Amino acid sequence: MLAISGAPMAALNAIISPSLEPSTEEIMALAATESPGDVPWSIHVRGIPGPLITEAAAWHGLTHFEREPLMVRHSEQGMPPEPVVDGLRVRAAGADELALYAKTVAEGFEAPHELFQVPADSSLERIDGITFYLAEPDGVPVGTGLTATSGDLTGLFNITTLPGCRRRGYGRALTLELIRAGFAAGAGTAYLHASKMGEPVYAPVGFRTEEYLTVITAPHSSSSRRLVSDHPSELACPDY
Known part of the structure; x- marks a missing residue:
């Protein structure tokens, strides 16, 4: 393919x-x-x-x-409980918000913004089974996620948290909400591709590395999703 x-x-x-x-x-x-x-x-x-x-x-x-690592959380584990973290709201982004989504993804991965311009195309919002998510405390985007649902499977992608917003439970809460969205769509088995550093992050919510x-x-190509940007962040974490 x-x-x-x-x-x-x-x-x-x-x-x-x-x-x-x-x-x-x-x-x-x-x-x-x-x-x-x-x-x-x-x-x-x-x-x-x-x-x-x-x-x-x-x-x-x-x-x-x-x-x-390809990590899988099987439907037999059941729908996880709704996470409650500092009033964090995880919601689907509309077609008019995909530019904001793309910017937040880039800043979450600490990557140049031009690497993530494709998600800013509003036509992607109309693809069946694809949903873009923003994580927000008090309406300020601090993280992103994406679900791709097909049959009884839900793929989780672009799970990010802004650098200044980490270690507050946002990433875990976002992941749990994406799993719950899969269950609501009738696709309770979730999978994702993690980094080696990400494996211990997803294991506590039920994911296991299966392959x-x-x-x-090519050497020196932009293969990594964690390329450090050469310009300062345009998004800031709310100060609570």
Whole structure:
């Protein structure tokens, strides 16, 4: 599968193999006939890529490997209780708020704003199964999340908290609300891709690492979702 966002981040322009045994021929064919163009791109495979995948990626200059835990919370664990943290409200963002959402995502990941301009496109709000969320105490955005629901599965993405708002329980509360949203939509099994640092954050709310995703990029490309921005933050955490 080819997924090209156009964003200047390799992880967001990818050839993705959903199979446990990825086909080198299919990956090479996509790379040859469906070139991602001038943007950085990547190859995503489940588990550890074999030598043929490694060689094919290297032929295209992709030699940097990152492993991301795939964590799953099964529906049998039930809907978690509604979190209550300092009056925090987690709500769906409207089409007219996606620019604010994109800015908050960038600042939460401490990344240049231009890396997250794709979510600012209001047409994305109309995609079935995709919902954008803002976390706000007293109407001030301090974090973000996104759910992608398909069948009985809910994917959790873009879970962020502004740097100055961390260690207040906002990230945990936001995660729990996204899980609850999945249950409300009839999709009680939730999954997410975490960093190694993120694993202990999601484990207490019921997520367990079940396998790993390998992202293959060119060296020095913008593969990470945690790139430090070179300009000061435009959003501040409320002072309570």
